[in-house]
Amino acid sequence: MACAPRRGLFCAKAMTAPVTLFHVSDLHFGAEDREALAWFAGEVARDRPDWVICTGDITMRARHHEFAAAQAWLSALDAPVMVEPGNHDMPYFNPVERFVSPYARYGVLRRAVYREPQLDGVAVVPLRTVAPAQWRLNWSKGRVGRVDLAHALAGLSTAEDCGLRLVACHHPLVEADTTATASTRGGRHALAALARAGAHAVLSGHVHDAFDMMVDAEGTPVRLIGAGTLSERVRATRPSYNRLDWSAATGLVVSVRGMA
Ligand SMILES: [Fe+2]
Numbered sequence: 001m002a003c004a005p006r007r008g009l010f011c012a013k014a015m016t017a018p019v020t021l022f023h024v025s026d027l028h029f030g031a032e033d034r035e036a037l038a039w040f041a042g043e044v045a046r047d048r049p050d051w052v053i054c055t056g057d058i059t060m061r062a063r064h065h066e067f068a069a070a071q072a073w074l075s076a077l078d079a080p081v082m083v084e085p086g087n088h089d090m091p092y093f094n095p096v097e098r099f100v101s102p103y104a105r106y107g108v109l110r111r112a113v114y115r116e117p118q119l120d121g122v123a124v125v126p127l128r129t130v131a132p133a134q135w136r137l138n139w140s141k142g143r144v145g146r147v148d149l150a151h152a153l154a155g156l157s158t159a160e161d162c163g164l165r166l167v168a169c170h171h172p173l174v175e176a177d178t179t180a181t182a183s184t185r186g187g188r189h190a191l192a193a194l195a196r197a198g199a200h201a202v203l204s205g206h207v208h209d210a211f212d213m214m215v216d217a218e219g220t221p222v223r224l225i226g227a228g229t230l231s232e233r234v235r236a237t238r239p240s241y242n243r244l245d246w247s248a249a250t251g252l253v254v255s256v257r258g259m260a
């Protein structure tokens with residue numbers, strides 16, 4: 001029985017079966033790595049995770065044909081899928097659409113590919129860290145708005161019975177030791193609030209290299225987990241994804257799976 005109605009949040013109160021999540025990010029259709037995509041789809045078909053969580057930058061320039069290709073690929077995966085938007089998923093070449101309906105193209109994809117999982121004891125709460133514009137030159141960087149944070153905190157408040165509470169967003173909320181940065185405005189404040197609200201870990205993408213670290217968020221420990229990319233836009237590491245295994249007995253075990 002699902003214990004929460006919010007988008008992206010599912011948690012059965014009885015914590016019994018182990019759960020496996022595949023965390024993938026930055027597919028960047030338009031600059032996708034076809035070999036990496038085929039490899040990941042094969043991993044999904046072999047291991048049958050309970051849920052594939054994609055933390056944004058699904059496309060390269062939010063073109064219609066890029067979203068269409070991503071939709072076809074995500075729909076064909078042999079697992080339920082959750083997606084969050086990245087900074088590359090808002091219109092680049094149509095300023096009116098970017099400001100009037102920035103998530104319309106992404107929304108079409110999300111409605112097409114989103115599939116609810118059957119999870120025991122795990123909640124995944126979405127947090128939006130992208131914006132169509134910001135008061136700084138580089139709009140690709142992260143920001144956590146007050147309303148978006150409130151939605152995530154409300155989601156966590158309905159997940160108190162879940163043994164594992166995750167937040168999924170695009171930008172790392174604080175910097176990891178990666179080549180690229182997120183410079184997420186409001187990220188540190190948001191992280192502390194999420195940790196106080198009971199989040200165990202925050203999943204993100206954007207920097208195209210995987211990481212896994214514990215952060216002291218104003219006195220509350222919380223784990224930050226970043227996924228790499230399956231695109232040609234690699235930085236320090238080869239294409240990869242994260243495998244998350246959780247059970248009440250073992251806790252959360254994260255392993256980075258890199259393409260050979
Ligand atoms: Fe990216």
Ligand SMILES: [Fe+2]
Nearest residue numbers: 057086087206
């Ligand atoms: Fe990004």
